[in-house]
Amino acid sequence: MPEGSFPVSTESRTTAMRYRKIFSLGLAPLALLTASCSTAYEPLPPAPHVTASALTGEWRGPEGARFSLNKAGEFTAVRLRGQEMDFDDHWSLSGKGTWEVLDSYKGGRTVAEGNTVKLIIKNGKSGTAKVGQEQMDGSNTASTKQKKAPATYTWAVSVKKEGKNLRLYYVVGDPDSRWLCQFTHA
Incomplete structure (x- = not known):
């Protein structure tokens, strides 16, 4: 050689x-x-099989976002950002809604194969969030255009296992430079 x-x-x-x-x-x-x-969409790792009871409790994410899932299928969210391109619209949503574990999601490449968690807020309260990943990592090159959150919003959330712990996440940002908005069980 x-x-x-x-x-x-x-x-x-x-x-x-x-x-x-x-x-x-x-x-x-x-x-x-x-x-x-x-390489725009690298496949997400397959989601493990989970039960609703394994997901109940408090989940914490970036920028102070958090939500709690209860056994009755209800959830409460605080400052939850939009999914995919909605993340860059600079809003967050707080409120109450419903949740459920789906066996599989067939909505594209933005959710892992396997169990998916569907979160829905109706009549939520809109808030302003940081501009985007660029501001979060310090490059500060994002647009400052802000929109109001929709009153009703649905997230398709993937599940992954890291050791003995579960994480919930959804894909955010431009498809060419997407990243994962991750939540840990508190």
Whole structure:
């Protein structure tokens, strides 16, 4: 192996040969589009099987957001941010609603395969939240445009297991730079 080179997997060689062929056919824009879209949504880890009783109690998240789930299927939220692109609308929602554990969610790539928690607030109280991930991590490049929260909102929340602990999370932000808004059991 020449100095300064690294071992390349067969899969990497095959991908490189495909792109060379595409470029040689004059299809460079298509190759660039394919390359940029292929990693926009990395698959989320499959959700473990959970029962409603395992999820009851208080959950805490970023920016002071929290919610509690009770055995009767009711929940109370404080400063819960919007999901996906709604996160960047700079609102938070507080109020009471209902929750349930669904066996599976088939709404796209924003929720993990497996058990999903559906949270619904009706007649919630709107609040202002931090601008976005950019302000949270200090880069401060986000827009300052703010919107009022809708009075009724539904979240599809994924479950993941870390050791013996469960975490609840939902995907927020632009699809090309999304991140997880995570909640720990208090």
